[in-house]
Amino acid sequence: xNVQVGQELIPLKKGPITVEQLRLYAEVSGDFNPIHLDPQxxxxxxxxxxxxxxxxxxxxxxxxxxxxxxxxxxxxxxFSARFKKVTFPGDVLTIRCxxxxxxxxxxxxxxxxxxNQKSEVTTQGECQVKPLAAGGAMC
Numbered sequence: 001x002n003v004q005v006g007q008e009l010i011p012l013k014k015g016p017i018t019v020e021q022l023r024l025y026a027e028v029s030g031d032f033n034p035i036h037l038d039p040q041x042x043x044x045x046x047x048x049x050x051x052x053x054x055x056x057x058x059x060x061x062x063x064x065x066x067x068x069x070x071x072x073x074x075x076x077x078x079f080s081a082r083f084k085k086v087t088f089p090g091d092v093l094t095i096r097c098x099x100x101x102x103x104x105x106x107x108x109x110x111x112x113x114x115x116n117q118k119s120e121v122t123t124q125g126e127c128q129v130k131p132l133a134a135g136g137a138m139c
Contacts, residue, residue, distance in 0.1 A: 003099045003102070003108060004099060004102075005099050005100070005101060005102055006098070006099060007098065007099045008096060008097070008098045008099075009064075009067075009096075009097040009098070009099070010067075010068070011064075011094045011095060011096050012060075012063060012064045012067050012094070012095040013092060013093070013094055013095075014063070014092070014093045014094075014095060014114075015090075015091055016089070016091060016092050017052050017056075017087060017088070017089050017090065017092075017093070018089055019050065019089050021056075022036050022037065022050060022052060022053065022056070022089065023037060025056050026053070029053065029055060029056075031053055031055070033053075035047070035050065035051055036050055036051060036052070036053055037050060038050065047086065047088075048088070049088055049089060050088075050089065051086045051087065051088060052086075052087035052088065052089070052091070054083040054123070057081075057083065057087055057093065057114050057122060057123040058081045058123060058125070060123075061079075061081055061095055061112045061113075061114060061123060061125055062076075062079070063095065064095030064096070064097050064112060065079075065097060065110065065112060065127050065129065068097060069108070069129045072132075073131060073132055073133070074129040074130065074131055074132060075129065075130050075132055076127060076128070076129055077107060077128040077129065077130050078126070078127065078128040079126075079127045079128075080125050080126055080127075081112070081123050081124065081125030082123070082124055082125060083122070083123055084121050084122055084123060084124060085116070085120050085121065085122040086122070087114075087116065087122050087123075091116045091117060092116065093114045093115065093116060093122065094114065094115045094116075095112070095113075095114050096112065096114075096115065097111070097112050097127075098110065098111045098112075100126070105130065106130060107128055107129070107130040108128065108129050108130075109127070109128045110126065110127045110128070111124070111125075111126055112124070112125050112126065113125070
């Protein structure tokens with residue numbers, strides 16, 4: 001399947017986010033900030049509950065990218081993201097990718113973002129992938 005500039009790729013759903021998922025992410029990431037794990041701390045900070053790690057949302061964006069551009073065929077050359085809105089347990093994120101540019105070298109620049117179930121953008125970014133070989137195929 002070939003991609004074209006302006007094409008939005010098939011979205012990927014993640015969630016609902018669970019408190020257990022946040023605990024597991026804290027363990028593997030080493031990010032034990034109590035805002036992600038302690039409901040009382042989060043409430044004292046002004047939130048209704050604990051909040052998801054921003055980097056967990058970025059990892060979900062990476063999953064969306066790899067769904068279409070698998071590691072066996074593509075190398076991620078650049079990847080950045082900004083956190084726009086807090087994600088809570090119970091939220092369902094939809095990961096979206098849109099082709100922004102295609103270079104003569106075959107490198108593809110993508111706009112990537114996560115939307116919650118209210119269609120609010122929670123994380124947005126940009127990624128560039130490059131085929132490992134001339135025949136890099138999309139899944």
